Amino acid sequence: xxxxxxxxxxxxxxxxxxxxxxxxxxxxxxxxxxxxxxxxxxxxxxxxxxxxxxxxxxxxxxxxxxxxxxxxxxxxxxxxxxxxxxxxxxxxxxxxxxxxxxxxxxxxxxxxxxxxxxxxxxxxxxxxxxxxxxxxxxxxxxxxxxxxxxxxxxxxxxxxxxxxxxxxxxxxxxxxxxxxxxxxxxxxxxxxxxxxxxxxxxxxxxxxxxxxxxxxxxxxxxxxxxxxxxxxxxxxxxxxxxxxxxxxxxxxxxxxxxxxxxxxxxxxxxxxxxxxxxxxxxxxxxxxxxxxxxxxxxxxxxxxxx
Numbered sequence: 559x560x561x562x563x564x565x566x567x568x569x570x571x572x573x574x575x576x577x578x579x580x581x582x583x584x585x586x587x588x589x590x591x592x593x594x595x596x597x598x599x600x601x602x603x604x605x606x607x608x609x610x611x612x613x614x615x616x617x618x619x620x621x622x623x624x625x626x627x628x629x630x631x632x633x634x635x636x637x638x639x640x641x642x643x644x645x646x647x648x649x650x651x652x653x654x655x656x657x658x659x660x661x662x663x664x665x666x667x668x669x670x671x672x673x674x675x676x677x678x679x680x681x682x683x684x685x686x687x688x689x690x691x692x693x694x695x696x697x698x699x700x701x702x703x704x705x706x707x708x709x710x711x712x713x714x715x716x717x718x719x720x721x722x723x724x725x726x727x728x729x730x731x732x733x734x735x736x737x738x739x740x741x742x743x744x745x746x747x748x749x750x751x752x753x754x755x756x757x758x759x760x761x762x763x764x765x766x767x768x769x770x771x772x773x774x775x776x777x778x779x780x781x782x783x784x785x786x787x788x789x790x791x792x793x794x795x796x797x798x799x800x801x802x803x804x805x806x807x808x809x810x811x812x813x814x815x816x817x818x819x820x821x822x823x824x825x826x827x828x829x830x831x832x833x834x835x836x837x838x839x840x841x842x843x844x845x846x847x848x849x850x851x852x853x854x855x856x857x858x859x860x861x862x863x864x
Contacts, residue, residue: 597672598818602646607639610657610671614760616785617843618695618808619676627654630843634694634827635675635810637835641826659735663687666813673823674811677779679737681806689816690809691823692860696852698802699738700780702787703727704768705797727775731756731764741804742777751803761786768796777803781844807856824862831861 601607611632613621619629636652643650655671662678665671666688680690730753732739745751756773758764764776765786776783780802787796810827812819830836836857840849849857 597669597813597816598642598822601642601650601672601819602648605648606651606653607635607642608653608655608670608672609635610662610665610674610676611654612657612659612662612676614658614762615677615782616789617781629676630839631675631677631694631808631810633839633842634830634836635673637830638673638810638823638826641829642822645822659733663811666811669813672812672819677782678808678811679779679806680809681737684811687814688811689814689820690811691820692827692862693807693809693856694827695781695808696805696856697779697781697808698806699741699777699804700783700802701727701730701775701777701799702768702783702796703775703799704771705795726751726753727773729754729756729772729774731758731767731773731776733758733761733764733778736778737806738777738779738804745803765790779806784844784847805852825864828860828862828864831857832863 609627609632611627611629612619613627615629617629618631619627622628639650639652655665657665657671657674657676662674662676663684666674674688678684678690680693684690730742730751732742732755734757739755739757742751742753743755746753746755753775756767758767761778761782764773764778767773768776769790778786780798783798787793787798790796810823812823830839837849840847840853
């Protein structure tokens, strides 16, 4: 009889515990759902979106001499802010937060910035840590070397194909913490590229070392090389290879699980592609450069309807 009472008591306790457990799971799921929208709702509540920007990644993100930041990716992020403002029914502004190639993704995961608005390539490894928007640009690792003064042709926007240099530089500089560094070192390890790879802290350091003869070549994303070359006092002393060593896409990065913020970014980017706004942004930051086939295909494929 005593055993029977114990069993019945245990069954009653289990009946009480099951609804409590279900309620606990529901509350946990509700909390997770609220967390998904945190970055977007917090930005609307603050009245601004925190944009992670770099001072040394022209023409995608660069510090202005007069103050502030500008660039192709920053203009796209401003379009995202305009999209959020339309949806929220209030005007939001941009707050610039400086990041670098080494800490940019940590700044996202630590929720110190909402969007990365600089030259961030999309990779599967990075998508384990952060989320990305629709593609915003297509490029790849290019190669710049010194040349005797004379006229030099510039590759089309997005490059002229993929291939290894016929005469690779002996000492090749790369920016530490970038996909170019990983790709170039991988090519060297695989025996596809014969070069000594030297890490530099900034793109400016790389160009300075190349100018001084401390490097024989400098590798970076093609459009960054074109911009860096144009900023030197003797641009005709540098040549940029037409073919790319890698092919990569850029995107606007945000913290994992921020589906609301990602959807707002995708809506803004698709709108730019549908109405041609991306062409105006490209003209502003890549003057005189005609879009290549890869760039045009990216825009066509990602011009998603509402």
